[in-house]
Amino acid sequence: MTPDNIYNEMVYHHHDRSRCVKRNTFVIVTVLLSVALLLTSVGWLATTQDNEGYRNRLENMYLESYHDLLDGVNDIEISLDKLSISTTHAYQVDTLEEIHLKASMLVSSLSRLSVYDQTTSNTTKYLNQVGDYAYYLATRLTRDGDTLTPSEKSSLSSLGEVSTSIGMALREYRDSVQAGEYLLDYSTGGGYADAFDTVDSSIDYPTLIYDGPFSDSRQNKTPLGIVGDVISSEDGLSIATTLLPSRYREELSYRGEMHTLYDSYLYTTPTGDVSVNLTTTGQLISMDIPYEEGSKDLSTRDCVAIASSYLEEIGYKSMREVWCSIYYGTAYINYVYESDGVLIYPDMVKVKVSTSTGEVIGVECISYIFSHTSRDIPRATLDEEEILLSIPDMQNVSSRLCIVPDDDDEVLCYEVYGEIDEYKYFIYYDASTGMEINILKVIDSEDGELLL
Amino acid sequence: MKKIFGIVCILLCTFTTVGGAYLKETVASADTQSVVVYKYGSSGAKVKQIQTLLKNQGFYFSSVDGIYGTLTVNAVKKYQRTYGLTVDGIVGSKTASYMGISLGSSSSNSSFGSSDLYLLAKVVYAEARGEPYSGKVAVAAVVLNRVRSSSFPNTISGVVYQPYAFTAVDDGQINLSPDASAKSAAQDAINGWDPTGGCIYYYNPRTATSKWIRSRPVVTTIGNHTFCL
Structure with a gap:
């Protein structure tokens, strides 16, 4: 073999080897790719089938709510029509209670539909008001023993017209629905979701003023406790700093005005952790400072003493502690205004005290700001003894006079406290009729403590 | 050789994304099975x-x-x-x-007597865990204000689980376990604290795309959230 041949042989061998490697690589890549493709397809298929199943089950839940709504709106419409011709007390009360129940069920059906909350908010408001108004009327009829007045009937029938148009729009959709159409696809509007626009545009139903939580008067009530002249934000700042421990005073600054049912100034530290909110007349709405760990371990009694002297200092006189609960090293103490030995529950102020530092870390006066005013407290026409005769068999019974909120009104009550089988109850009896206004059961007795 | 490495990398990526979906579920269920630890801030x-x-x-x-x-x-x-x-x-x-x-x-x-309180703490944690404390109380207060409002459902769970109402509920973050700060913020709101003065909406002005929400009257801004009526 010549040197030339040897060279050729080597080149040949080299080419042969590299071709071999190339072929192997090609095989490996092909196999890997096929395996990957196979796994991906299997995975994709499984996921698609799963998704299909999930989607159908979800859609069925939406459809259930949709049909509940359709039927329910129809029922309410019919009940409202019946009321307009009914003339007897018992039938009217029954029907009103039916409407109340139906409406609250429909509110939850509506809230389960797959649409943005702002789409349904007017319809929700309508249903809540129908139910609430029906409940108010049923209570009034039961109490007064009479029948619906012409003006109540006319309010009810204009509410009925709204039900008619919602129902019509929902039915129209049902009749036009195509195969493969999903309620899920109308989250931002269109399709059946347009039915909820009818409450916005087509009908203007009357403003409802009555004693109920969703009454239009309740949603726009004015704070009675705001008194005095509007002060400047700078004057507010100097009031705000006096409410805080000295270490935060320097850092506190004016953040701006807040406009809600009342106008207020907001003061915070740069991080926003410390905040004071005052009415523009300089009255405290709320104060908060961060919780810090300390070495103390204060009892309820210690915390109440700290909170009481703080309230006294910032100008809240005649406040009486009624309840204390401790969570995560924070004592929440509720105070109510006391006038002539009567507890005024609507005028409530809440104070937070850290059990480990003994510092007041929060105050909240919203209820007080809304309801505190000079009241003529009526005299109780029933004696305490008379009330105590009618109470159930309880241990450790005690009682006192108080004013409690009752819808838009306030009622003078005997607050009777007692224990049955380790459970603690508060029963509120109307001090002039002896009727039970409310019964409270203390649920988590481990966390809260009654301050009598 | 480099090319092969590249292809294998791409393949591996495909595997992990496909497999990832299945894995996620397994990991999530393992999380809920894990034992509890007691540390600073625990109670009960x-x-x-x-x-x-x-x-x-x-x-x-x-x-x-x-x-x-x-x-x-x-x-x-x-x-x-x-x-x-x-x-x-x-x-x-x-x-x-x-x-x-x-x-x-x-x-x-759970050291909570009330499941409502716990649910509220979960919303606070999911929606506002990076916010200042008053921003957490504010989110809890918005939920409670909605319960009281006639335009929303009348229970805490109704408000929380209303579709599209809270991003963190829709994307599943609601299922994270709340921390002590979220729990006490929820407790504050239940006790009546409301830094928003009665707001029923809030949004992050940097990410909110809805024109509708931007048209609401703004009451205050706490941390990253703008609160409105």
């Missing part, structure tokens, strides 16, 4: 049990109040040092087994 009956045990053995001298504060942390550290455990002040499965107490699963040890 189990903490009382830990404190009692530490007190009986001469590690803890304060009152048995069921609140895991600094004193409890120090006592646990002392206990761990004595028994040659990792000194971290946390009662996990190892420390607990030395103490002879069972920690149980997360679901059975």
Whole structure:
């Protein structure tokens, strides 16, 4: 073999080897790719089938709510029509209670539909008001023993017209629905979701003023406790700093005005952790400072003493502690205004005290700001003894006079406290009729403590 | 050779994305099965049990109040040092087994009497865990204001689970376990604290795309959230 041949042989061998490697690589890549493709397809298929199943089950839940709504709106419409011709007390009360129940069920059906909350908010408001108004009327009829007045009937029938148009729009959709159409696809509007626009545009139903939580008067009530002249934000700042421990005073600054049912100034530290909110007349709405760990371990009694002297200092006189609960090293103490030995529950102020530092870390006066005013407290026409005769068999019974909120009104009550089988109850009896206004059961007795 | 490496990389990526979807579920279910640890900020009956045990053995001298504060942390550290455990002040499965107490699963040890309060804490944690404390209370207050408003459902769960109402509920973050700060923010709101003055909406002005929400009257801004009526 010549040197030339040897060279050729080597080149040949080299080419042969590299071709071999190339072929192997090609095989490996092909196999890997096929395996990957196979796994991906299997995975994709499984996921698609799963998704299909999930989607159908979800859609069925939406459809259930949709049909509940359709039927329910129809029922309410019919009940409202019946009321307009009914003339007897018992039938009217029954029907009103039916409407109340139906409406609250429909509110939850509506809230389960797959649409943005702002789409349904007017319809929700309508249903809540129908139910609430029906409940108010049923209570009034039961109490007064009479029948619906012409003006109540006319309010009810204009509410009925709204039900008619919602129902019509929902039915129209049902009749036009195509195969493969999903309620899920109308989250931002269109399709059946347009039915909820009818409450916005087509009908203007009357403003409802009555004693109920969703009454239009309740949603726009004015704070009675705001008194005095509007002060400047700078004057507010100097009031705000006096409410805080000295270490935060320097850092506190004016953040701006807040406009809600009342106008207020907001003061915070740069991080926003410390905040004071005052009415523009300089009255405290709320104060908060961060919780810090300390070495103390204060009892309820210690915390109440700290909170009481703080309230006294910032100008809240005649406040009486009624309840204390401790969570995560924070004592929440509720105070109510006391006038002539009567507890005024609507005028409530809440104070937070850290059990480990003994510092007041929060105050909240919203209820007080809304309801505190000079009241003529009526005299109780029933004696305490008379009330105590009618109470159930309880241990450790005690009682006192108080004013409690009752819808838009306030009622003078005997607050009777007692224990049955380790459970603690508060029963509120109307001090002039002896009727039970409310019964409270203390649920988590481990966390809260009654301050009598 | 480089090319092959590249192809294999791409293949691996495909595998992990496809497999990822299945894996996620497994990991999530493993999370909920995990044992509870007791640490700074915990509270409840189990903490009382830990404190009692530490007190009986001469590690803890304060009152048995069921609140895991600094004193409890120090006592646990002392206990761990004595028994040659990792000194971290946390009662996990190892420390607990030395103490002879069972920690149980997360679901059975909620210190909340009310499930509503816990649900509220979960919303706060999911929606506002990076916010200042008053921003957390504000989110809880918005939920409660919605419950009171006639334009929304009338229960906490109705408001929380209303479709599209809260991003963190729609994307599943609601299922994370709330921390102590979220729980006390929820507690504050239930006790009547409302830094928003009655707001029923809030949004992050940097990410909100809805024109409608931007048309609402703004009341205040706390941290990253703008609160409106």
